[in-house]
Amino acid sequence: MTSYPRWTLRTEHTSYTVRLSPDGPWAELDAWGPLGVEDGPSALDWSHRTHFVTPADAAPAEYLPYGLRPFTGSELVAARPGQDRGSWWDFDSAEEGEGSLRLTFTDDVLGLRTVLCYETVPGTDVILRWTELTSTQELRLERLDSAAVNIPVTGAARLTYLTGQWSQEFWRTQLDLSRGTFTMGSLQGAPGHGYAPWLAVQDGEAEAAYGIALEWSGNWHITAEAEPGGSVRVRAGRVPHEGVVHLTPGDTLTTPRLACAFSPDGLDGLSRVWHRYERHLAGERLNRPRKVLYNSWEATGFDVDAAGQLELAKLAADIGAELFVVDDGWFTGRGDDTGGLGDWYPDPAAFPQGFGPFVEDIRALGLDFGLWVEPEAVSPTSRLYAEHPEWVYRIEGRPARLVRNQLLLDLGRTDVQDFVIGTLDRLLGAYDISYLKWDMNRPPTERGRPGHGPADLDAEHVAGYLRVLDHLRAAHPDVTVEGCAxxxxxxxxxxxxxxxxxxxxxxxxxxxxxxxxxxxLHAHAPHVMSSWVTDAPGILDPRPRSLAFRFVNAICGVLGIGADLRAWTPQERAEAAEWIARYKRVRDVVHRGEARLLGTPDDSTCGVQYDLDDRTVVAALGTGRLDGAPLLPGRPDRLRLRDLEPAAHYRDTATGTTYSGAHLLHYGLPFAWSAGHDAELVVLIRQ
Incomplete structure (x- = not known):
């Protein structure tokens, strides 16, 4: 029997095995799961039954071009200008390194070299995949996905994904896909509010979960296909705005990285894999405490002036905030949303003593200072637009459409990037600013660059955006950056x-x-989740909740306050100060510990459990009806904890009550909710 090369990549708890197919010049998945899963016959073996389809169409291929795989979805569609589409490649070589693999395929007729790239991420169960495409001829790429992911299923595949719209982002949604195609994505020049570039797949209701996440700030798609024979194949990648990318001889195009993850412990276990990966991305910056911020937007809107902001800053400092952020409205021409964007100079009328002394006054209160910016946007009435109308996206001879009364700068242009970098350098150099909130409120519409010929506008904008962020990291390493769109x-x-x-x-x-x-939190880590306490009433669910509920909810991530503190009573400000002090005592556990989601918002009690060393922090929230509960006999709600040591004992630092791990795992923590008590933060110390 002929032996075909196999390569296995191992992470902390999982392994991923790829082999050359015995049926053609492609790589296919042999095994993916817990360590050792590769020892045995492949669960993806389709036994060479290919009636009415080609072997490539039936194979669990890692990446295949149209031509070799004509029927069931390919990752690459390429052609020479004016010629038929398709690529028929041959295997060239394999390069194996420590935690890495590169498989090279070549098509000498088309003039294309394709390298499938794999890399494990140390200390995590994430494998990164991407593709490098090098041309020796003029080529058109109509599809250029990053990778395909194959998952064996015995019945319908359970897809979990995050959906919504503005103000409803990241709602967990599930779909059972037995046959057919599911696709999601964005053509808004950003991941968008409708879908997150993240997907989890399970074999029906089986516990094990596979996940992917696309690392791309522009247009994208994720497509899952339930194929004949019991497998789901997921393709993911960027979507060129122009529908095609042109390569000239010698060009190499690198696709976005696709992070692939596996957990035997379901969606909750998979979330912890993603959390560990994002802590890895943070590196040493994870050790810098995320400071409690106060943001003035909801208190003052565009009505920004030094006296009003200082009044809020003093109140924020009194309750324990560590950072004061002035949001939109601080710069010239920004009395409302019809002007000012692009002219990033403090409004002298709002700061009559100067912006520098204002910042110094804020810092004299013991607060760091932060500022809101939207550097990709420009107002048609701004001086910047008058001087550089060519810097905005536009199509010759077509009207420029306003969205939110603004236009979008072409950040793919080097001169625009240099302007943005120069603007941010000027602000950060002139004033003692330690926090930037980068917002983006306007997707590209008339996306063109007249007079510059064919361009990959989406990719160039992403590259410009990342270049500016990389510059901020290098030139201003002590500045905290918040991403917002x-x-x-x-x-x-x-x-x-x-x-x-x-x-x-x-x-x-x-x-x-x-x-x-x-x-x-299914997809992203607590240490990156900025969350505010505000006075906002429910938009979708108007049921009132206490100040405690709002604080405990916000403590689940990075705590901020956005309410109008001037309208709070002394008692409310005192309660807020206590919550902030409690948060500071546990934020290292929340941001660096292992997080476990306990229940869902549909349950009467839900929460998040955080574990670090000998401390367990539980943010518990009562979401059910509160009226009448004390009038009828019944027991307290209980929130069962997870993954504690059954034989150990855990002491509640607030009440002194001691529980066995077995008790907390079996019965859970008790909560007697009422109209005046609908949230709690419990800190347990393992004895």
Missing amino acids: GGGGRIEHATIARTDVVWPSDNTAPLDRLSVQHGF
Whole structure:
């Protein structure tokens, strides 16, 4: 029997085995799962039955071009200009390294060299995959996915993904796919509010979960196909705005990285794999405490002036905030959303003593200072637009459409990138700013660059965006950067790797935000989840919740306050100060510990458990009806904890009550909710 080469990549707890197919010049998945899963016959073996399809169409291929795989979905569609589409390649070589693999295929007729790249991420169960495409001829690429992922199933595949719209981002959604195709994505020049570039796949209701996440800040798609024979094949990659990418001889195009993860412990276990990966992306910056911020937007809107901001800053400092952020409205011409963008100079009327002395006054209160910017946007009435109308996306002879009364700069242009870098350098150099909130509120519409010929505009904008973020990292390493795009419109691993926190949603209403954060934490880590306490009433769920509920919910990530503190009573400010002090005592556990999602927002009690060393922190939230509960006999709600040591004992630091691990695992923590008590933060110490 002929032996075909196999390669196995191993992570901390999983292995991923690829082999050359016995039926053609391609690589296919042999095994993926817990360590040792590769020892035995492949669960993806389709036994060479290919009636009415080609062997390539039936194979669990890692990546195949149209031509070799004509029927069931290919990852690469390439052609020479004016010629028929298709590639028929041959295997060239394999290069195996420590935790890496490169498989090379060549098509000498077409003039294309394709390298499938694999890399494990130390300390995680994530494998990164991407593809490098090098041309020796003029080529058109109509599809250029990053990778395909094959998952064996015995019945319908359970897909879990994160959906929504503005103010409803990251809602966990599930679909059972027995046959057919499921696809999601964005053509908005950013991941968008509708879908996150993240997908989990399970074999029906089986516990084991496979996940993928695309590292790309522009247009994208993820497509899952339930194929005949019991497998799901997921393709993912960027989507060129122009529908095609042109390569000239000698060009190499590198696709976005696709992170692939596996956990035997279901969606909750898979979430911890992603959390560990994002802690890896943070590197040493994870050890810098995420400071408690106060943001003035919801208190003042565009009505920004030094006296009003200082009044808020003093109140914020009194309750324990560590950082004061002035949001939109601080710069010239920004009395409302019709002007000012692009002219990034403090408004002298708002800061009559100068912006520098204002910043110094904020810092004299013991607060760091932060500023909101939207550097990709420009107002048609701005001086910048008058001087450089050619810098905006536009199509010759067509009207420029306003979205939110603004246009979008072509950040793919080097001169625009240099302007943005120069603007941020000027602000950060002139004033003692330690925090930048980068917002993006306007997707590209008339996306053209007249007079410059064919261009890969989407990829060039992403490259420009990442170049600016990389510059901020290198030139201003002490500045904390928050990523925002009208809420959660641009959250993926390329952004998370270059920012410190991200803003999941503009919706800060208590129960609405709970659903947003529950979905968010499936894909992303607590240390990147900026979450505010505000006065916002429920947009989707108007049931009132206490100040305690709003604080405990926000403590599940990076705590901020966005309420109008001037309207709070002294008692409310005192309660807020206590919650902030409690948060500071446990934020290292929340941000660096292992997080476990306990229940869902649909349950009467849900929460998040965080474990680090000998400490367990539980953020518990009562989501059910509160009226009448004390009038009828019944027991307290209980929240069962997970993965504790059954024989160990755990002491509640607030009440002194001691529980066995077995008790907490079997019965759970008790909570007697009422109208005045609908949330709690419990800290347990293992004895």
